[in-house]
Amino acid sequence: MVLGMSTAAITVEGLTKHFGPVTAVDDLSFTVRTGAVTGFLGPNGSGKTTTLRMVLGLMRPSAGRAQVGDRPYVEHARPGRVVGAALEASSFHPGRSGLDHLRVYAPQVGVSDARCREVIDLVGLGAAASRRVSGYSMGMRQRLGLATALLTDPPTIVLDEPANGLDPEGIVWLRGFLRHLAEEGRSVLVSSHVLGEVQSTVDDVVVIARGRLVHASSLAELADLAEHTTYVEGPDRGAVARLLEQHGWSAEVRGAGWMVADATAPLVGGAAHAAGVELHELTPRGRDLEEVFLRLTAPPTTPPTTPPTTQGGDAR
Amino acid sequence: MRAALLTEYRKLVSTRFWWILLIVMAGYLAFLAAVIAFSVNAGSGDGSGGAPGVPASSGVEAATIVYSLINAIGYVFPLVIGSLAMTSEFRHGTITQSLLVEPRRGVLLAAKLLAAVPLGLLYGVVACVAVVVGGAPVLALAGDGAFLGDSEVLQVLVYGALVTVVWAAIGVAFGALVTNQVAAIVVIIAFTQFVEPIARVGLASVDDLAGAAAYLPGAAADAVIGASFFASMGSAEVLSRGAGIVVLLAYAGALALLARWTTLRRDLG
Numbered sequence: 001m002v003l004g005m006s007t008a009a010i011t012v013e014g015l016t017k018h019f020g021p022v023t024a025v026d027d028l029s030f031t032v033r034t035g036a037v038t039g040f041l042g043p044n045g046s047g048k049t050t051t052l053r054m055v056l057g058l059m060r061p062s063a064g065r066a067q068v069g070d071r072p073y074v075e076h077a078r079p080g081r082v083v084g085a086a087l088e089a090s091s092f093h094p095g096r097s098g099l100d101h102l103r104v105y106a107p108q109v110g111v112s113d114a115r116c117r118e119v120i121d122l123v124g125l126g127a128a129a130s131r132r133v134s135g136y137s138m139g140m141r142q143r144l145g146l147a148t149a150l151l152t153d154p155p156t157i158v159l160d161e162p163a164n165g166l167d168p169e170g171i172v173w174l175r176g177f178l179r180h181l182a183e184e185g186r187s188v189l190v191s192s193h194v195l196g197e198v199q200s201t202v203d204d205v206v207v208i209a210r211g212r213l214v215h216a217s218s219l220a221e222l223a224d225l226a227e228h229t230t231y232v233e234g235p236d237r238g239a240v241a242r243l244l245e246q247h248g249w250s251a252e253v254r255g256a257g258w259m260v261a262d263a264t265a266p267l268v269g270g271a272a273h274a275a276g277v278e279l280h281e282l283t284p285r286g287r288d289l290e291e292v293f294l295r296l297t298a299p300p301t302t303p304p305t306t307p308p309t310t311q312g313g314d315a316r
Numbered sequence: 317m318r319a320a321l322l323t324e325y326r327k328l329v330s331t332r333f334w335w336i337l338l339i340v341m342a343g344y345l346a347f348l349a350a351v352i353a354f355s356v357n358a359g360s361g362d363g364s365g366g367a368p369g370v371p372a373s374s375g376v377e378a379a380t381i382v383y384s385l386i387n388a389i390g391y392v393f394p395l396v397i398g399s400l401a402m403t404s405e406f407r408h409g410t411i412t413q414s415l416l417v418e419p420r421r422g423v424l425l426a427a428k429l430l431a432a433v434p435l436g437l438l439y440g441v442v443a444c445v446a447v448v449v450g451g452a453p454v455l456a457l458a459g460d461g462a463f464l465g466d467s468e469v470l471q472v473l474v475y476g477a478l479v480t481v482v483w484a485a486i487g488v489a490f491g492a493l494v495t496n497q498v499a500a501i502v503v504i505i506a507f508t509q510f511v512e513p514i515a516r517v518g519l520a521s522v523d524d525l526a527g528a529a530a531y532l533p534g535a536a537a538d539a540v541i542g543a544s545f546f547a548s549m550g551s552a553e554v555l556s557r558g559a560g561i562v563v564l565l566a567y568a569g570a571l572a573l574l575a576r577w578t579t580l581r582r583d584l585g
Contacts, residue, residue, distance in 0.1 A: 049585075050585065053583070053584065053585060056416060057415070057419045058412060058415060058416075058583065058584040058585070059583035059584065059585060060583060073419065074419035074420075079416065079417070079419060080416060080417040085416055087412055088409060088412070091408065091409030091410055091412050091413060092408065092409075092410065093327075093330075093331055093404065093408045093410055094408065095331040095332055095333070096330045096331055097330070100326070100330035101330075103326055103330070104323055104326045104327050104330060105323060105413060105414075105417050106323075106326075107318075107319040107320075107322040107323050107326070108319045108320060108323050108417040108418055109417050110319070148413065
């Protein structure tokens, strides 16, 4: 099968799913670029898993469609060779060994026992390969799920909350692993309810809340929505306070100085220089992406928890 | 389909339940065969009937009654192991991965039904060995003989093993319909141990319904093997062997089709 260069790895168009009166996914559209790692973000219950299950043909959409490459998942002759997926960390037969779990599915995706061995070593489960899954920790189950997804060395990988239940060490390992997959040029769609878990590995972000798309862009563009916070401190506290007030920056006292919201260090420094105000410390505190994520996904009825700088229509 | 069958085979042998249940079945049938062999012969000398609830009999008839336990009592085992092929996938969530590698749900069900054939045959052969090991010595010592060379007895054993294959397939289809593992096993045990035995005796005692009893799955299976522990207790009508096979296969087919168009059409979430 030859995919056109312009074909997205995954295309979701107007995808909708009703469960009785509840609309779990509501007219959702986005694409996963070929060769990019896309973070699929949203709070718990926002419809991420339902979306992924529709993409993978496990659930039938109420409306809209999802394609993997040039056709729906179930219409691929051997879908397991096109997409590797790890959906839930608990879906293993407890009485089966990790290696046997892989060997069970190997015939249908056309891989050898040797390849099963290879991937189980790759995810660091080599020593536990012949132990029954009932004795695996949550982190080991997540790794076995990843091994299953990688079994066929597929060009596209779908992971649902792979960081769930991982300890901090496991999360660091997962980040490195995702980066490794990206370097190999795979298209990866990875869901998470915590942006920070995938922030360092994703190229693009798709953010949903209450089943609807609230934001889709590159990670860099998402970062542009984030506020720059700058710490400023000077010997003449009154002069610094007046300076901040003149420019209308919202700032709160922090120790001997102020945390200035939504202003870059060059901006604050330049203003101080122009006004002849002496500064002893001027520190960029970076951007808080998690704050943007919370703002994007916050329910519309409750006001944002952070200070009054909500950027117009983006919050919805 | 070949790959799907290999996958089903590996699913089965990579867990322990199939041989645990096989050993339980062998032990249970051997024990019951010995007990029934002793009971049917107990009162046959004076013609006053055997132990309570067990018909007195002798000769070849006694032997076939004992060996027919493969079906009369043993059929719960292939039903359970067959049902587990599907219900364990739902219980442990592996159905997700199974459908990711084979999204055609009909193919998955067909592979499981086909994989039930060798599994059912294994259960059938072991069940034969168990009733012979348990029943033959008692029949030989306490009764008129084991009759292992008798053609009627051999038919009971061979058809008993073959019928077990169909039971395993019916189990698969039933498990596909009732995907909750506990519910499936409870229904299978309740049906095979209480509902059907009572229905067979009960229906047989009502003239207008006597014919219907022959179409119950256990009765149809008895018709196939040509002997029945239950039939020997009453005067129920029995189908011909061919009709019995058709009725049994119809149960498997109807349950499988029903499952394909109900439970297997649902979303997996």
